[in-house]
Amino acid sequence: MRFLHKLYCAAVDIAFNRSPIKMASQKKTPLSFEILAECQTTKARTGRMTLVHHHVDTPVFMPVGTQGTLKGLLPQQLEQLDCQIILGNTYHLGNRPGADILRKAGGLHKFMNWKRALLTDSGGFQMVSLLELAEITEEGVKFKSPYNESECMLTPEHSIQIQNAIGADIIMQLDDVVKSTLTGPRVEEAMHRTIRWMDRCLSAHERPSEQSIFPIVQGGLNPELRAECARQLTKREVNGFAVGGLSGGESKDEFWRMVHLSTDILPKNKPRYLMGVGFAVDLIVCCALGIDMFDCVFPTRTARFGCGLVKTGQLNLKQAQYKKDLRPIDETCDCMTCKTYTRAYLHHIATVETISCHLLTVHNIAFQMRLMRDIRNSIKEQRFSKFVQNYMLTVYPDKDYPTWIINALKAVNISLL
Numbered sequence: 001m002r003f004l005h006k007l008y009c010a011a012v013d014i015a016f017n018r019s020p021i022k023m024a025s026q027k028k029t030p031l032s033f034e035i036l037a038e039c040q041t042t043k044a045r046t047g048r049m050t051l052v053h054h055h056v057d058t059p060v061f062m063p064v065g066t067q068g069t070l071k072g073l074l075p076q077q078l079e080q081l082d083c084q085i086i087l088g089n090t091y092h093l094g095n096r097p098g099a100d101i102l103r104k105a106g107g108l109h110k111f112m113n114w115k116r117a118l119l120t121d122s123g124g125f126q127m128v129s130l131l132e133l134a135e136i137t138e139e140g141v142k143f144k145s146p147y148n149e150s151e152c153m154l155t156p157e158h159s160i161q162i163q164n165a166i167g168a169d170i171i172m173q174l175d176d177v178v179k180s181t182l183t184g185p186r187v188e189e190a191m192h193r194t195i196r197w198m199d200r201c202l203s204a205h206e207r208p209s210e211q212s213i214f215p216i217v218q219g220g221l222n223p224e225l226r227a228e229c230a231r232q233l234t235k236r237e238v239n240g241f242a243v244g245g246l247s248g249g250e251s252k253d254e255f256w257r258m259v260h261l262s263t264d265i266l267p268k269n270k271p272r273y274l275m276g277v278g279f280a281v282d283l284i285v286c287c288a289l290g291i292d293m294f295d296c297v298f299p300t301r302t303a304r305f306g307c308g309l310v311k312t313g314q315l316n317l318k319q320a321q322y323k324k325d326l327r328p329i330d331e332t333c334d335c336m337t338c339k340t341y342t343r344a345y346l347h348h349i350a351t352v353e354t355i356s357c358h359l360l361t362v363h364n365i366a367f368q369m370r371l372m373r374d375i376r377n378s379i380k381e382q383r384f385s386k387f388v389q390n391y392m393l394t395v396y397p398d399k400d401y402p403t404w405i406i407n408a409l410k411a412v413n414i415s416l417l
Contacts, residue, residue, distance in 0.1 A: 028209055029209075029239065030051065030052050030169065030208070030209060030210050030211055030212045030239070031049055031050070031051055031169070031170065031212040031239040031240060031271075032049070032050045033047055033048070033049050033050075033058075033239070033240070033269065033270055033271050034047055034048050034050075035047040035268075035269070036048060036380065037379050037380045037382075038379070039288075039379050039382070039384045039385070040382060041384070041385045041412070041413045041414065042288040042289075042290075042384065042385065042388075042409075042412035042413060042414060043263060043288065043289055043290030043412055044059075044287045044288050044290065044375075044379050044384050044412075045058075045268075045290070045292070045379065046058060046059065046375075046376040046379040046380055047271070047292065049240075049271055051085075051117045051169040051170070051212075052117075052169050052210055052211075053109060053115065053116055053117050053118065053169055054084055054085070054115070054116040054117040054169075055084065055117075056084045056085045056117055057084065057376060058271060058292040058293060058376070059283075059287045059291065059292050059293070059294070059372055059375055059376060060084065060085060060292070060293050060294070060372055061278065061283065061294050061295070061296075061368045061369070061371070061372050062085050062086055062087050062119060062293065062294065062295040063078070063083060063086050063087070063295070063299065063300060063365055063368070064086070064087045064089075064295055064296065064297045064300065065086045065087060065088055065112075066087070066088065066089045066092050066297075067088075067089070067092055067093065067096070068088050068093060068108055068111060068112045069112060070086060070300060070361070070365075071300055071304065071357065071361065072300065072303065072304075072357040072358045072360075072361035072362075073358065073361055073362065073365070075112060075113050075114040075115075077362065078114075078116075078365070079115070079116065081335070081362070081365050081366050081369055082369050082373075083116070083365065083369060084116055084117055085116060085117035085118065085119060085169070086114070086116075086117075086118060086119075087118070087119050087120065087121060087295050088108055088118060088119075088120045088121075088166060088168060089120065089121050089123065090120050090121060090122050090123040090159055090162050090163055090166065090171075090172075091121075091122075091123030091143070091154065093108070093120075093162070093166060094123065094152075094154075094158075094162040095152070097111075099161065099162045099165040099166075100165075102165045102166055102167075103165040106167075107165070107166060107167025108120075108166045108167055108168065109167060117169045117170075118166075118167070118168035118169055118170075119168055119169065119170040119171070119172070119295075120163050120166050120168040120170075120171050120172065121172050121275075122159045122163070122171070122172040122173055122174040122175065122201075123141075123154050123159055123162075123174060124141075124159075124172070124173075124174050124175040124176070124177045124216070124244075125177055125275075125276075136176065138193065138196075139153070139155055140153050140154050140155030140156065140158065140174070141153070141154045141155075141174075142154075154174065155174070155200075156173065156174040156197040156198075156200040156201045156204065157200060157201075157203075157204040159173075159174040159201070160174075160201050160204040160205050160206075160213070161204065161206075163211070164205070164206050164207050164211065167207075167210070167211070168211060169210075169211060169212070170211070170212050170214060170240070171211050171212070171213050171214070172213070172214055172216060172242060173194075173197060173198045173201040173213055173214065173215050173216055174197050174201060175190075175194040175197060175198075175216040175218055175244060175245075176189070176190035176191075176193040176194050176197065176218070177190070177218070177244065177245060178190045178218075178220065178245065179248055179249065180220065180221065180245055180246055180247070180248035180249055180250040181221075181248070181249050181250050182220060183220065183221070183222075187219065187220035187222060187225060188222075188225055190218055190220075191218045191219045191220070191225045191226075191228070191229045194215075194216060194218045194229065195229065195232050195233065198213075198215045198216075198233060198236060199236075201213055202236065202238075212238065212239040212240060213238060214238060214239075214240045214241055214242045214273060215233040215236060215238055215241060215242065216233075216241075216242040216243070216244040216245075216275070217229050217230045217233060217241065217242065217243045217244060217245075217262050217266070218244055218245045219245070219258075220245060221250055221254045221258060223257070223258075223261055226258055226261055226262060227261060227265060230261075230262055230265040230266055231265060234265070234266065234267060238270075239270060239271075240270045240271040240272070240273065240293075241266045241267075241270060241271075241272055241273065242272075242273040242274070242275055243258075243259060243262045243263075243266075243272065243273065243274045243275065243291070244275045244276075246258055246259065246274070246275075246276070246277075247274075247275075247276040247277050247282075247296075248276070251404070252402065252404035252405075253403070253404045253407065255404075256285060256286075256289065256404055256407070256408035256411075259274060259286055259289050259291065260289050260290075260408070260411055260412075263289055263290035263291060264290075271292040271293055272290060272291050272292050272293065273291070273292065273293035273294070273295075274286055274291040274293070274294055275295060276295065276296055277291075277294045277295075277296055278294060278295070278296020278297070278298035278299060278368070279296075279298065280309070280311070280367075280368075280371055280391075280395075281391075281392070281395060281405065283371065283372070283375075284371075284375065284388055284391055284392075285405060285408050285409065287375050287384075288384070288388060288408070288409060288412050288414060289408065289411075289412060299361075299364035299365060299367070299368050300361050300364065300365070302314060302364065303357055303360035303361040303363075303364045304351070304357050304360075304361075305351065306318040306346075306350030306351045306356065306360065307360070308329040308330070308346070308360050308363050308364065308367075309363070309364045309367040309368070310329065310330050310367075311330075311391070311394050311395065312394065312395055313395070315329060315343070317329075317343060317346045317347045317350045317360075318347065318350045318351060319347075322343040322344060322346070322347040323344060323347050323348075324344055325342065325343040325344050325347070326342045326343070326344055327342060327343055328341070328342060328343070329343060329346070329360075329363050330363070330367070333363065333366060333367065333370070334366075335362055335363050335366035335367075336362055337359045337360070337362045337363040337366075338363060338366075341359060346359065346360065374387065375387070385413075385414050388409065388414055389414065389416055389417045390417075392405065392416055392417075393416070393417050399416070399417070401416050
């Protein structure tokens with residue numbers, strides 16, 4: 001009878017053209033990643049992530065909207081700037097407005113009227129940034145709220161519950177984060193705990209068909225620990241990976257080596273996200289090292305201090321030299337700020353009028369979006385190495401390249417001009 005039942009089921013499958021193999025291939029996934037082109041010289045690649053709310057072209061820079069808003073910009077303006085994905089922060093959103101309100105609102109997308117992709121950080125970084133308010137144990141992290149002095153226990157399970165309520169397309173595991181410059185047994189403890197917490201996050205995840213959890217590679221600046229963490233995490237069934245615990249004060253030479261090591265181990269067919277990196281030179285080098293996703297508060301934060309991004313670095317428009325300068329921030333930029341306002345006007349209002357934050361943020365996000373677009377196009381057209389050489393020559397016209405950049409690019413077969 002059991003044989004006849006199997007035969008009957010197989011006949012039905014064939015009749016309705018739904019073989020078991022085909023059905024498996026049609027299984028819904030909240031993230032698919034297609035590599036469109038690879039650099040023949042470096043580890044750089046360009047691809048497309050297809051998420052529930054929107055597609056994302058990679059390599060991508062993701063602006064940070066910690067509280068569910070990018071300071072100074074409307075969501076619609078971000079769309080106009082061709083921003084496909086932004087960040088929110090679980091710790092802060094979990095405190096204000098709280099998971100209940102976000103759940104009732106239908107998630108952060110609806111709450112903030114953002115129709116494109118979202119990624120949420122798990123709150124782990126606050127172990128470092130708010131360390132005086134935190135106590136870390138195997139259970140989780142006990143925080144004292146910076147808002148009202150109340151205590152909150154953020155466990156891996158609670159972090160995922162909040163992120164399930166937020167509804168971001170990509171959510172991060174809660175990891176045990178230590179300062180990047182720390183050495184000794186605490187680094188190893190944090191690395192192993194991060195792996196254990198990843199398994200607890202996967203068990204707690206209630207929306208796996210809509211949200212992808214990324215594990216985070218930790219291990220400090222210890223190559224053996226970081227390699228072991230990456231190898232262990234790749235045994236988990238996930239749709240992408242993050243590299244964390246860097247860009248926190250360590251030397252640039254140590255920084256790039258940990259990125260290079262991590263991308264050598266992480267699978268090629270899944271996106272790789274380097275957390276907390278946003279300077280243009282760093283983005284270019286790390287794309288060459290095989291990273292697909294980046295985030296940083298830098299472009300928006302520096303705008304609030306009156307600075308506009310240009311290829312050579314940034315212009316501090318508060319400086320007196322711009323008082324009579326009637327050029328735009330960047331004559332090659334087609335953003336609304338550069339098409340409409342001069343450096344002299346921005347100097348007049350920088351850090352004084354709130355509109356200056358808005359205008360400079362528009363430009364700085366436009367700068368980041370164009371940089372990533374140029375990187376993607378150069379990879380597609382097999383001229384990425386030349387793009388890197390020319391960009392570094394623009395930043396360092398006297399060819400006084402920092403040693404770390406020379407070494408990092410040499411590791412992926414690029415020699416600077």
